[in-house]
Amino acid sequence: MAALLEADDVVKHFPVKRSLGEIATGRHPAVHAVDGISFAIESGESVGLLGESGCGKTTTGRLLLRLAVPTAGTIRFDGQDIGTLAGDDLATFRRRAQLVFQNPFEALNPRFTVLRAIAEPLVNAGVPRADHQARVVEAMRRVNLADVDQHLDKYPHQMSGGQLQRVVLARALVLEPIFLVADEPVSMLDVSVRAGILNLMRDVRQAMGLTAVYISHDLALVRYVCDRTLVMYLGKVVEDGPTEEVIRLPQHPYTQALVKAVPVPHVDQSHEPLPIKGNVPDAKNPPSGCRFRDRCPHAMARCASEEPPLREVAPRRRVACHLLAA
Template sequence: MAALVELRGVVKHFPVARSLGEIVRGKRPAVRALDGVSFDVGSGDAVAIVGESGCGKTTLGRLMLKLAEPTGGSIAFDGVALGGLSGDGLRDFRRQAQLVFQNPFDALNPRFTIYRAVAEPLVNARIDKAEHKDRIEKAFRRVHLADFDRYFDKYPHQLSGGQLQRVVLARALVLAPRFLVADEPVSMLDVSVRAGILTLMREIREAMGLTAVYISHDLALVRYLCDRTLVMYLGRIVEDGPTEAIVRRPRHPYTRALVAAVPVPDADQSRIALPIKGNIPDSSEPPSGCHFRDRCPLAFARCAEEAPALREAAGGHRVACHLELA
């Protein structure tokens, strides 16, 4: 299917405070949150972005929604470059692309009633006030809060975590968007309500034909939601492929370690066990060449000299590694 979102060579640097020595030497240290990320999200697809904390997932999600600007590269939505959007074009994009926040407790203004919180995107998009109630009720039905009158006058602190996450979802859906980015959508919720929210998200996506990007550190979770998974490591994509294939037969050494850390019942464990040492390094000082080389048990000389490109590998994956990984 045609791509709805296209990223090409996306780079994002964040400046960090300089020491006196660095100022004298004219050095400008930066956190390299994203280091040349390219991929397409097909219209109607559900794509997962997974990787350890700090690898750049949230930054990538924010750039795709134009909540921040890239340092380099380009992002297009429905064929239009986000970089050039302003005025009506930007407002139109904001209607079509929505974020589901990680923490429902932070996502809603504690001083707004639930009705006002869900109406806010309609106000920002300049939707006629006469349409608000209808649209809000429809969004509440979508998230299975059909007894909406019970919630409208309440404040966030009067709701449970599961109810709040449904309200946050309703808020994201009230403009009938085409594209949703969900950043760790259930990580702050009690385990007992997670499954219900995930089932609901899948049902809504299918019913509305939404294109979605789910960001998570949890491979088991994305397996349920997404057909395709991108694995990130220190600002780069290291593997991209069908979720089932990635989970059952990961190819990149980092993905193999990730899968080994999350036991997957039907994965072929004899192939994937690959322990890695240490922690993810600081992204202001990534290793030269392959970012994973300090922790990779298979690293060899070339890995320090040259960054591996993401290239086609067996099983319909794309893998960024100098080795031929069967």
């Protein structure tokens, strides 16, 4: 299978306000949101981007959809560098790649009815007006929004979170995209409706043959819907592999800590203390060498001087850690 999406050493820095001293010394401080990540996603794959808040996973998602342009590096979608897309090529890309938002309450214009919200991509793609309603209805069927007629003229504030997320999903699907990014698709929803939305997304993805990237901090979500997982830490991918393997046999010390941090619902289960402590360092001044070294229980002298590259340690399995350098 050919790679649908290839990220090659992608970097995204956000400049921050410079102090007088920094101007005088000619320095340009920046938040290193994404700091050189490379990966390829094959057509039909569902990939999880796992990491804690501030690790750059949302920025990565925005870069993949060209909602932000990389500071350096390229992202190729179907062979085309999306950073340089313009005009018709960009319009085509916008039809093929879509986003599902974290907060459905925010993602819908409060002044648009459901019909108008789902039809908006059709308007932008230049689909004739006469076809809108039929396609909107089809998209709503696809996301199991029952009683289509009853919902078409509703406003977002008249619907529940689960229904709204279905509307958001319908809006993303109405143009029949081939690539979908879902940024924390259920984190704002009640626990009771999460599974429903996730099952729906999984079914829709399989039915439409979509390639999907799920961005989440939630190990359980990623395990539930993703074939493959990329673990991010402070703007870097530290581990990459099939989801089950990454969770069962985490190789990177950070992934190991993540897996251990998942609470187990047993009161009398003995609590092993987490192997890591402290907080994520400042993304403006990431540590030298390995970014995880000041929290890592296995840190060595080499970790401070040399940054571990993301190396293939087994087929389809990449880890960035000096411990695994044979």
